[in-house]
Amino acid sequence: MILVLVETDATGAVEVSRETLTFARDLSAAGGGVPIDAVVVGAPACPVAELVAQLATYGVRQVHHATGDAFSAYGGASWASAVQTVREAAGSVVVTAAGTPRGMEVLAHLAARLGVAMAANVVAFDGLAPFTVTRQVVGGAALEDMVLGERPAIFTVAGHAVEASPAPTSGEGRLVTSAPEVAAADLVARVVSAEPAQEDLSGGLKSARVVVGAGRGAGSADGFGDLLELVDLLDGALGVSRVVTSLGWRPHHEQVGQTGSRISPDLYVACGISGAIQHWAGCASAKTIVAINTDPDAPMVAKAHYAVIGDLHEIVPAINEEIRRRRSP
Amino acid sequence: MSQALDVLVCVKRVVDSTGEVVLTEDEQSVDGRYAGFTLSNHEECAIELAVQVAGAAGGSASVLTLGEPEAVDQLRSALAVGCTAATHVEADPGAFGPADVAREIALVVRDHESAGRPHDLVLLGNDAADTGDFQVGIRLAHELGRPVVNGAATIAVEDGHVVAGVKGPEGRETYRVPLPAVVTVLEGGVEPRYPTVPGRMKAKKVEIESRPPGTDPVGPNRRRLRLPPPQPSEVQVLGKGADAAPAVVDLFERLGVVAR
């Protein structure tokens, strides 16, 4: 059996967990139809019955729900202990989770407890004997082929490695509730309090239909005037590269990328941004990308749909001027 | 605690991957000959937190790395910003998997402890910038039988406990864990300081404890590294310089994004 740790939000299983279930189905098919079970630890953020029904549509046979006071607050070790108990009872040969901070943490604990390897951020598998996976390393700039020879094979699935899709035929979706015992030592490191995140300053950036991006090419903290005017004319938001935030030109909440916001606007106008893999991670899902760059060989130019070659300090004011000109009657 | 608090921070020399990534010929690692080497942002923040926490408690911060001879550079950069002792487990890091690295760090921690130099708090980066295994800190905690907090942005020590702030799905989550403990650090909670000239001078004088690995590594189960296939470029160049503005605005109008 393949056991999938599922994380939830108010709408059900989170998208990356559903992607992981989809990945598990491909693996199951390659293995001749090994059943897929899900494990949910503690009270899910949505009604249990709805979650079970949703997981069934993803082909899940049994949903193991670990309940009890031990799981009233999140803890990596206590969650791993629950997953371990479920796995031992149900006998799974593969344990997997989405490559979220919690997915990584819980499976790393499980792997350490069982003395087996864990592969992080898997994007594909290639061969079952020996079980070989491909995973993202160097922040996604390279791939590693890694052998997971032990049982259980433990790995996390990188976000958006596959598209989440329900199974052609639903699984049985049987709820199995248990209250696994957790050793005192596994309860030491748990969340003791949580404050809802302060007003999310990046909210406007994440929901904007148009984002004007600016990188080192802006030149200085004073180099954003024309860019901000374009933001205004397009009723959009400003997004920046890490170079810009590191140099203190703009605040961190405007950063796009691996360690900033992930955006998916209709239009991203990337001005003076080279397009490093870590920046690309945050803007790749923009529907249309226009790069403005002095360097015709910049990765951002190669990856964009449209490009203008030249100095953003000449091109952006000209665009603003052209928009204003067409507007005036 | 009978003695002043000591924080051990574990760091890894990695190839600077902000530019083009090139692989070595044996396809086992990233080639740093042109890109150069650095510390990851997570670990720079871990060093800063170690120095701050040690300073606030009137204790000390130590640094450790497992790496090739040149990794001494990374130890020196930590010494230059306030760490006062350094340990170098000299080995080819490519031959060590995450479990091997955790075992080696645990050996050092236990050896230091028997020598009367306990490390009450061990900090690591949340994940290495090159191998991205996301597990060394947790495996280390298991080796040492200590609790571990993962992905902390802020850390303080009070009343024999470490209080760690983590940005999680529930917002700003707080953990409060008795020492001795292990914490892995995510960048973003502190601003790493720059070394001063006196700091650099001081760092040069510190004698680094150099030791061989204590066990044979099992290895990383790595077959090979490869680069993702390049995406064919489908870019349409709209023009050069300011003259391209009308073509750009035509496009914006087609996309319906020009505010009225």
Ligand SMILES: Cc1cc2nc3c(=O)[nH]c(=O)nc-3n(C[C@H](O)[C@H](O)[C@H](O)COP(=O)(O)OP(=O)(O)OC[C@H]3O[C@@H](n4cnc5c(N)ncnc54)[C@H](O)[C@@H]3O)c2cc1C
């Ligand atoms: C772990 C990790 C996480 C990271 N996270 C992020 C992240 O979240 N977001 C992020 O952005 N980066 C991130 N980075 C950094 C990333 O690797 C790059 O260093 C960064 O994105 C580069 O920013 P840039 O494009 O502004 O600068 P550069 O790479 O210096 O590029 C500047 C570009 O501007 C062009 N240019 C210069 N002058 C002009 C001009 N006058 N007109 C037009 N074009 C001009 C140049 O041709 C060049 O292409 C991360 C790195 C690491 C290691």
